[in-house]
Amino acid sequence: MTDVAAASPPAKASAFHELEVLWVRHWTDQLFSFAIARPDDFRFRSGEFVMIGLPGQDGGKPILRAYSIASPGWAEELEFLSIKVPDGPLTSRLQKIQPGDTVLMGKKPTGTLVLDALTGGERLWLIGTGTGLAPWLSVVRDPDTYSRFRHVVVCHTVRHVADLTYRDFLTAGIHDDPLIGEEAKAQLTYYPTVTREPFEHPGRITDRIRSGALFDDLGLPHGFSPERDRVMLCGSMAMIKETAELLEAFGMKEGSNAEPGDYVLERAFVG
Known part of the structure; x- marks a missing residue:
């Protein structure tokens, strides 16, 4: 009899996209914009919002907040406008992102500003x-x-x-x-x-x-x-x-x- 190795359970699909930062613009010491690569399968209506965040530190859970998408529904990149909060759990880190970094994004856009x-x-x-x-x-x-x-x-x-x-x-x-x-x-x-x-x-x-x-x-x-x-x-x-x-x-x-x-x-x- 030949031993058959038990099949490994399928990996659980991530709830987030991991996307590359394309550019960052700092308007003032309190405001900045950034854009991330748009996944091929991501569709949204102009005016909707999505969850944006970064991986948790020291093995902690990811930190995410709702952000309105500043790009129109047809755009090839996803643009966002954010405040900078020095001690904010997310923006204290998000404001330091650079092109080439990775940002998390939820997979389900939603909203009523449509x-x-x-x-x-x-x-x-x-x-x-x-x-x-x-x-x-x-x-x-x-x-x-x-x-x-x-x-x-x-x-x-x-x-x-x-x-x-x-x-x-x-x-x-x-x-x-x-x-x-x-x-x-x-x-x-x-x-x-x-x-x-x-x-x-x-x-x-x-x-x-x-x-x-x-x-x-x-x-x-x-x-x-x-x-x-x-x-x-x-x-x-x-x-x-x-x-x-x-x-x-x-x-x-x-x-x-x-x-x-x-x-x-x-x-x-x-x-």
Whole structure:
């Protein structure tokens, strides 16, 4: 009789992709962007988020956090915008990555900051604070955005002028995009506000909505219309909750993937 070695159990598939860092850009001492190689089988809708992280230290479990994908759904690389937290479990290490390093990424993108969660309208407002700009960088580079809406407005509120990451891109660089450049030039408006330094649009976006300054600056009727406007919100919890209350006062209803509406927010980030 011949001994037959017992077959080894199949290796358990990893819950994460291990992906190469392609480039890193440090905007300020608190903000940076990076890109990783996109797996061939990874599909997502513009505006979704995914888990990003690094292996645990000293044999510990991997540390991961939810990050909005800043690349559009068709891009060949995956771009992310992150804050730097000196003592943060993840970002204290993530901010030190270099091209060629390895980053972990979950395999299942998800989220509600997608066009599918909105009903039809004329004008799309993308309102974000800080790194809440990230999903808008995805949405404004998607051709479907300009097919569905005649006018797209990106509102980005930060503390300091230097925090206006991607400002040059949203005011000029995007016009050179071979896929949507002409549409962006004709249909996209970038509206930044700064809260702690002198600036052409000073203060919080919520204050400028309430005062009507936002609409005056853009030459639009005051307020949001359930018939005309659709809104996406991402950023600080305070801004999201305050703006959502304003939108509800205008008669707008929150949407979701299951039931599209007039505005959406990412509850995974709000809590």
